[in-house]
Amino acid sequence: MLGTLLAAGLLAGAMTGRSPASPSTVQPETGFTVTTYAMTGGTPSSLAFGPDTRDGNDGARLYVTDNAGGTLLAIDDMGGVGGQPQVFADGFNGPLGVLAAPDGSVYVADAEAAREGPYGFRSYGRVWRVIDKDGDGVADKKYVVLKDLPNGRHNTNGMAFGPDDGMLYITNGNSTDDGVEGGESEVLPWSGSVVRVSPRAKKVSVADLPRRKTLVARGWRNVYDLAFSPIDDSKLFVPMNGIDDARQGSTAENPVDPDLADSDDTLHMTDVDDRRVDHFGFPSCMFNVTEQGDLSPFENPNPDVLDKFGPCRKNKVVRPVSSFGLHTSSDGLAFQTSDAWGDDYKNDLFVAQWGSLFGSPAGHNVVRVQLDASGQKVESQNVLVDLPTPLDLTFDEAGSLYVADFSGPIYKIDKAV
Ligand SMILES: [Ca+2]
Ligand SMILES: [Ca+2]
Numbered sequence: 339m340l341g342t343l344l345a346a347g348l349l350a351g352a353m354t355g356r357s358p359a360s361p362s363t364v365q366p367e368t369g370f371t372v373t374t375y376a377m378t379g380g381t382p383s384s385l386a387f388g389p390d391t392r393d394g395n396d397g398a399r400l401y402v403t404d405n406a407g408g409t410l411l412a413i414d415d416m417g418g419v420g421g422q423p424q425v426f427a428d429g430f431n432g433p434l435g436v437l438a439a440p441d442g443s444v445y446v447a448d449a450e451a452a453r454e455g456p457y458g459f460r461s462y463g464r465v466w467r468v469i470d471k472d473g474d475g476v477a478d479k480k481y482v483v484l485k486d487l488p489n490g491r492h493n494t495n496g497m498a499f500g501p502d503d504g505m506l507y508i509t510n511g512n513s514t515d516d517g518v519e520g521g522e523s524e525v526l527p528w529s530g531s532v533v534r535v536s537p538r539a540k541k542v543s544v545a546d547l548p549r550r551k552t553l554v555a556r557g558w559r560n561v562y563d564l565a566f567s568p569i570d571d572s573k574l575f576v577p578m579n580g581i582d583d584a585r586q587g588s589t590a591e592n593p594v595d596p597d598l599a600d601s602d603d604t605l606h607m608t609d610v611d612d613r614r615v616d617h618f619g620f621p622s623c624m625f626n627v628t629e630q631g632d633l634s635p636f637e638n639p640n641p642d643v644l645d646k647f648g649p650c651r652k653n654k655v656v657r658p659v660s661s662f663g664l665h666t667s668s669d670g671l672a673f674q675t676s677d678a679w680g681d682d683y684k685n686d687l688f689v690a691q692w693g694s695l696f697g698s699p700a701g702h703n704v705v706r707v708q709l710d711a712s713g714q715k716v717e718s719q720n721v722l723v724d725l726p727t728p729l730d731l732t733f734d735e736a737g738s739l740y741v742a743d744f745s746g747p748i749y750k751i752d753k754a755v
């Protein structure tokens with residue numbers, strides 16, 4: 339089976355660094371085509387369509403963050419294939435999120451190196467707004483919208499505009515692996531949360547914002563992206579990367595069952611309009627469908643976690659709506675809202691799985707998630723295509739899917755007609 343061979347190849351690749359796959363080596367679901375839309379020459383971490391800011395041009399451009407290069411690139415469509423990426427803005431530090439507004443402002447999430455701040459000496463995430471004021475297609479103004487988001491092992495990531503007057507929703511990954519170890523200390527409630535802020539805010543510190551208005555949901559590990567349901571825009575979907583290893587607290591007297599040391603990557607849904615701030619259970623609660631048989635929570639086996647955070651409140655914790663399994667690194671998220679792929683695919687959710695850090699073939703896929711008519715219940719999910727290290731994805735207006743692969747390319751996925 340080609341999928342297995344591909345997985346074996348990727349396994350070897352994991353040890354040596356991955357090279358981009360050519361479209362002839364990727365195998366999509368029947369009826370789909372994958373083409374290389376553009377080569378970024380960097381490590382694309384996030385992508386979003388937005389207005390072409392050049393005077394007289396009213397089309398769209400694809401904006402892409404290059405994580406290693408610290409740049410925001412703009413790619414023009416040259417009749418179905420991308421042109422040479424241009425630098426729209428630079429001077430970022432490991433950017434992981436991008437979002438473009440209808441007015442041509444582009445928002446970029448990145449991380450500052452460790453510094454003194456409201457939560458002590460540590461690394462902080464921030465969101466920039468960049469603007470091309472003179473209409474030459476290159477940003478000439480750049481300022482920080484929101485700062486002081488506590489970062490660490492995971493940082494400030496993908497963004498989306500909400501149904502509430504276009505408030506800016508931001509994912510902020512947890513600074514640790516399991517709440518107590520594997521990263522800088524947590525700052526609650528912001529570590530592992532979604533927050534919202536006005537896109538017109540300027541140089542605001544999250545520490546100075548009212549929690550009641552700002553905090554959308556919490557109790558997560560790494561949350562990389564978010565997307566609002568096209569059926570009910572009060573429902574926000576967020577994928578989470580589960581715990582890598584909760585065995586740090588294991589002792590000879592109280593050994594941790596290795597089968598219970600890892601937590602699945604999960605898909606969550608929260609209501610942004612019900613005045614409740616859901617807590618999704620990290621780090622006291624874990625999820626592992628293989629071990630539990632379903633999405634019922636079990637308690638983190640690391641005694642240090644329970645000492646600090648208390649037991650998993652199994653009856654109260656808000657359960658995930660789906661699981662992506664262990665170590666798939668399920669990250670970027672987008673809904674197919676157009677008719678381009680037919681009724682069957684309309685309003686389906688697509689997830690980029692960067693893949694396992696542990697040498698297993700888990701992930702390295704774009705996964706299709708089918709929801710029921712309410713758009714709230716997952717009915718099924720399957721692999722749409724295997725890719726090396728897909729991290730984020732987005733649709734264009736015509737309904738083609740674009741995938742930022744961390745190995746360099748932007749892939750374009752279409753349904754053959
Ligand atoms: Ca300019
Ligand atoms: Ca809520």
Ligand SMILES: [Ca+2]
Nearest residue numbers: 496563670730
């Ligand atoms: Ca995204």
